[in-house]
Amino acid sequence: MTKLSIYFPKLQPLISLFFLIFIPFNVISQSVEAERTILLKLKQQLDNPPAIQSWNASSSPCSWTGINCTQGSVTAVSLRNMTIKVKIPPTICDLKNLNVLDLSYNYIPGEFPKLLYNCSKLQHLNLSMNYFVGPIPDDIERLSTLLYLDVSGNNFSGDIPPSIGRLPELRELHLDGNEFHNATFPEEIGNLSNLEHLAMAYNGFAPMKIPDRFSQLKRLKYLWMTETNLIGEIPEGIADLSSLEWLDLAENKLEGSIPSRLLMLKNLTNLYLFHNKLSGEIPRPVEALNLVEIDLGMNTLTGTIPEEFGKMQNLVFFSLFWNQLTGEVPVGLSQPPALKVFRIFNNNLSGILPPEFGIHSKLEAFEVSSNQFTGQLPENLCAGGVLLGVVAFSNNLSGQIPASLGNCSTLRTVQLQNNHFSGEIPPALWTTINLESLMLGNNLFSGELPSKLAWNLTRVEINNNKFSGQIPTGIGSWSNLTVFQASNNLLSGEIPKEITYLSKLITLLLDGNQLSGELPTNTVSWISLTTLDLSGNQLTGQIPASIGSLPDLLNLDLSDNQFYGKIPAKIGNLRLTSLNLSSNKLSGKIPDEFDNLAYENSFLNNSHLCADNRVLNLPDCSSTLHQPQKLSSKYLPLVLALAVVVTIVSVILTLFKFRDYREKKYLATWKLTTFQRLDFTEVNILPSLTDNNLIGSGGSGKVYKIGINGSGGFVAVKRIWNKQKLDHKLEKEFKAEVEILGSIRHANIVKLLCCISSENSNLLVYEYMENESLYMWLHGKKRRTSSGTEMNSVLDWPRRLQIAVGAAQGLCYMHHDCSPPIIHRDVKSSNILLDSEFKARIADFGLAKMQTRQGEPHTMSAVAGSFGYLAPEYAYTTKVNEKIDVYSFGVVLLELVTGREANRGNENTSLAEWAWQRYSEERPLVELFDLEINDPCYLDEMTTVCKLGLACTSTAPSSRPSMKEVLHLLQRCGPQEIFEVKKSGREVDVAPLLRSPTYISSYKEIKRGSEEDDGYLVYSV
Structure with a gap:
């Protein structure tokens, strides 16, 4: 008691209140000042990251970005994704009440920061997605207060120490995605009696069994050990984990049977136990009736499907694909009210499919292909109104397609090929609004082709059926079609000229029909066509010379028709891998390019063909062809002189007549908008837009190479134009390209110099890339660049890796450094341009979109992109994010490693599908590599890039790495001197889900760190 209270006893309550309020406030004020000083020092030691510029000496730390306080003291520091590139300074532990520290998604180097041992109250530590290296320290138990530890997505290596089992309070432990290659993990993890969440996935541990001691983790709810090189059997003790909610042991080498008590x-x-070597029968799930998702696919399970699965009222996802199951599908499996995905393809199942599928639940995917089912397809698959795909090919199904599928507006793919279906296709099915692929080959369907198709339909396969009648002139409206296979039907009449309007066609197969008449002559719109087969018809007339102008044509078969006349010389310019003009009535000399043994069977049964070199078994042209009469030499000078005079007079008159108009009217209609400092104007560009300067064309316009007078340099000009007025779609692409390229700057993104626009034409002027596109170098062999330089036969591996890194840097900038992020949507090898030093530039942003908010999926109005590069989720949803670019870039990586084109893995699959199929067969990855660059010195690098390409093309977007992760790994591959950054980063191994051969796949992936669950049901076509 103070002296004041003795003399003035009535003041005692006020004095006590003063001590209770003002003295603690003073202490808190001093604490805030000290912590502000500590944090400002920390900011300086971290090189002042831009994201924390709000930290200042005039405000309370509790209001700063990334800082949380409790009772006025700093208790949590979150510096997530703030581009920190320096080691953690010891200053952090001067915050005496710190219990949460999140440093995830940065570039922090060095070994595990033992200085954090001084943070005496630390409970939550997140170091994920950084550049940490070295081992987990043996004395890790000194962090004895930890409840949460996340070191995922780093480069930690070596054995995980047993001391990690001496963290008594630990609730969550994340070790996934590091470099514990051929290392071990300790059974002492089983001593963590409070552990609820254990993530060890994507680590190449030495082959190890699941420790029996793990059965002691009685509180464990989540166990994630995907692709950790587990061997042996699943221990029976795993069933003692009574709290277990989530078990993922996929992508390992587990064998034996599934423990009977597990279910x-x-x-x-x-x-999730898919892609192991599990055998035996599936245990009856008597008690596990709360299962929401079960995936036992890609094993060697036998026996029948237990009926108890039909009793699971919460079942959403059911997958048993690629096993050896027999018997019928239990009727009860059609009845769970929550069922959305049903996948049992590639088994030996038989009988009739339960007709109640779709009645009791809102099915989204129904995949039963490659079995022995009979009877009809269930009538009510789309009763719930959300069906996305029906995949039932390669069975013995019969009857007609249910009419209800034609009224299913959500439907995106129907694959019923290789069955015994008959009758006509429901008329409404052809025009179902969201349908993208319709695959009905090898059945007994009949009827005529429709005039209209669904607006977004890209793939129609009706080969080997009984379709009849003419190809409708309305085929010109099938504008998004990329694959049309109608071989071996009863189609008749002429091929309508409207078919040449289909500019996105890649494959056109009309062979084995009864088509007649002449071929349409204007085929220049087929700029993407790679395969054209019209053999086995009754076509006549001459072969159109325009076929020789198709830039991507690889396979041409016009055999067994009645074509006559000469073979157009332009066809010799094509880089054909197969050519068949046999059994026609062709005459004259074959193009010199085909006069070699590679085409010895291309011209059979054409009695009037000849060749000069007689390498082929054809007559000598000099003895068989009648030479045309030449103009008499005495008249030749007169004719030439007259032609010159007429030409000069015409030119002079034209120049005088239109000079004023061109200068005053024409040039005045053009508007120049600059984005860089220029040494030219529109006057230098417009007169040079001639065919002589044309170097390429695409779906949105033509591209010209134009020299700039005086500077000696060149620019590339893309002209987006239409005869009357700009198409709305092209106008949107033009605005997108101007908006994006006009506002961003990066060394690996093509530089937009200016745009020149008028009422009916838009010009985009770019820096000129001397070595054109990556596609030309990978797939355009024996060609020349527009500058006249002959291309080498191959790009060596170091240069390919350099190109991959450069392109990744451009995409990484777009995804992670632009605000808002930019999604390109059309990443492909032809849109990766190369300068004189083969440095890569990302180009063609006509389809690109800026996201409204970072992290949110972007809704696209229509499917964009190119066949072979399209991300699977495009088939089922218009809500996409930057992971669609990651998928496309993964295809580019596979192109670089394999030398194959994106849409040609083999004759039936895309490159990504082919690579995944080979990987699933556990064949050595070296078998995929391009033989022309298969140098033993680079096998490790090529293997890493191949695995990265597979990871990027994972079916589930959440399983794909980000472009930041992709770039980090690529930078670690090559020699140090190639890159400006040090060789450090996170290795992303192959994703856990093997691509579904049925073109529909789904998988649920929990993201690392503190990110939220990405949800389930990601589909592919």
Whole structure:
């Protein structure tokens, strides 16, 4: 008691209140000042990251970005994704009440920061997605207060120390995605009695069994050990984990049977055991009736499907594909009210498909292909109104297609090929609004082709059926079609000229029909066509010379028709891998390019063809062809002189007549908008837009190479134009390209110099890339660049890797450094341009979109992109994010490694599908590599890039790495001198889900760190 209170006893309550309020406030004020000083020092030691510029000496730390306080003291520091590139300074532990520290998604180097041992109250530590290296320290148990530890997505290596099992309070442990190659993990993890969440996925541990001691983790709810090189059997003790809700042991080498008690865990909701070597029968899930998702695909399970699965009221996702199951599908499996995805393809199942599928639940995917089912397709698959795909090919199904599928507006793919279906296609099915692929080959369908198709339909396969009648003139409206296979039907009449309007066609197969008449002559719109087969018809007339102008044509078969006349010389310019003009009535000399043994069977049964070199078994042209009469030499000078005079007079008159008009009217209609400092104007560009300067064309316009007078340099000019007025779609592409390229600057993104626009034409002027596109170098062999330089036969591996890194840097900038992020949507090798030093530039931003908010999926109005590069989710949803670019870039990586084109893995699959199929067969990756660059010195690098390409083309977007992760890994591959950054980063191994051969796949992936669950049901076509 103070002296004041003795003399003035009535003041005692006020004095006590003063001590209770003002003295603690003073202490807190001093604490805030000290912590502000500590944090400002920390900011300086971290090189002042831009994201924390709000930290200043005039405000309370509790209001700063990334800082949380409790009772006025700093208790949490979150510096997530703030581009920190320096080591953690010891200053951080001067915050005495710190219990949460999140440093994830940065570039922090060095070994595990032992200085954090001084943070005496630390409970939550997140170091994920950084550049940490070296081992987990043996004395890790000194962080004894930890409840949460996340070191995922780094480069930690070596054995995980047993001391990690001496963190008594630990609730969550994340070790996934590091470099514990051929290392071990300790059974002492089983001592963590409070552990609820254990993530060890994507680590190449030495082959190890699941420790028996793991059965002691009685509180464990989540166990994620995908692709950790597990061997042996699943221990029976795993069924003792009574709290277990999520078990993911996928992509390992587990064998033996599934423990019988595993499916008796009452709390189990998610079970993923796919892609192992499990055998035996599936245990009866008597108790595990709370299962939401179960995936046992890609094993060697036998026996029948237990009927108890039909009793699971919460079942959403059911997958048993690629096993050896027999018997019928239990009727009860059609009845769970929550069922959305049903996948049992590639088994030996038989019988009739339960007709109640779709009645009791809102099905989204129904995949039963490659079995032995008979009877009809269930009538009510789309009763719930959300069906996305029906995949039932390669069965013995019969009857007609249910009419209800034609009224299914959500439907995106129907694949019923290789069955015994008959009758006509429901008329409404052809025009179902969202349908993208219709694959009905090898059935008994009949009827005529429709005049209209669904606006977004890209793939129609009706080969080997009984379709009849003419190809409708309305085929010109099938504008998005990329694949049309109608071989071996009863189609008749002429091929309408409207078919040449289909500019996106890649494959056109009309062979084995009864088509007649002449071929349409204007085929120049087929700029993407790679395969044209019209053999086995009754076509006549001459072969159109315009076929020789198709830039991507690889396979041409016009055999067994009645074509006559000469073979157009332009066809010799094509880089054909197969050519068949046999059994026609052709005459004259074959193009010199085909006069070699590679085409010895291309001209059979054409009695009037000849060749000069007689390498082929054809007559000598000099003895068979009648030479045309030449103009008499005495008249030749007179004719030439007259022609010159007429030409000069015409030119002079034209120049005088239109000079004023061109200068005053024409040039005045053009508007120049600059984005860089220029040494030219529109006057230098417009007169040079001639065919002589044309170097390429695409779906949105023509591209010209134009010299700039005086500077000696060149620019590339893309002209987006239409005869009357700009198409709305092209106008949107033009505005997108101007908006994006006009506002961003990066060394690996093509530089937009200016745009020149008028009422009916838009010009985009870019820096000129001397070595054109990556596609030309990978797939355009024996060609010349527009500058006249002859291309080498191959790009060596170091240069390919350099190109990959450069392109990744451009995309990484777009995704992670632009605000808002930019999605390109059309990443492909032809849109990766190369300068004189083969440095890569990302080009063609006509389809690109800026996201409204970072992290949110972007809704696209229509499918964009190119066949072979399209991300799977495009087939089922218009809500996409930057992971669609990651998928496309993964295809580019596979192109670089394999030398194959994106749409040609083999004759039936895309490159990504082919690569995944080979990988699933566990064949050595070296078998995929381009033989022309298969140098033993680079095998490790090529293997890493190949795996990265597979990871990027994972079916589930959440399984794909980000472009930041892709770039980090690529930068670690090559020699140090190639790159400006040090060789450090996170290795992203192959994603856990093997691509579905049925073109529909789904998988649920939990993201690392503190990010939210990305949800389930990601589909592909």
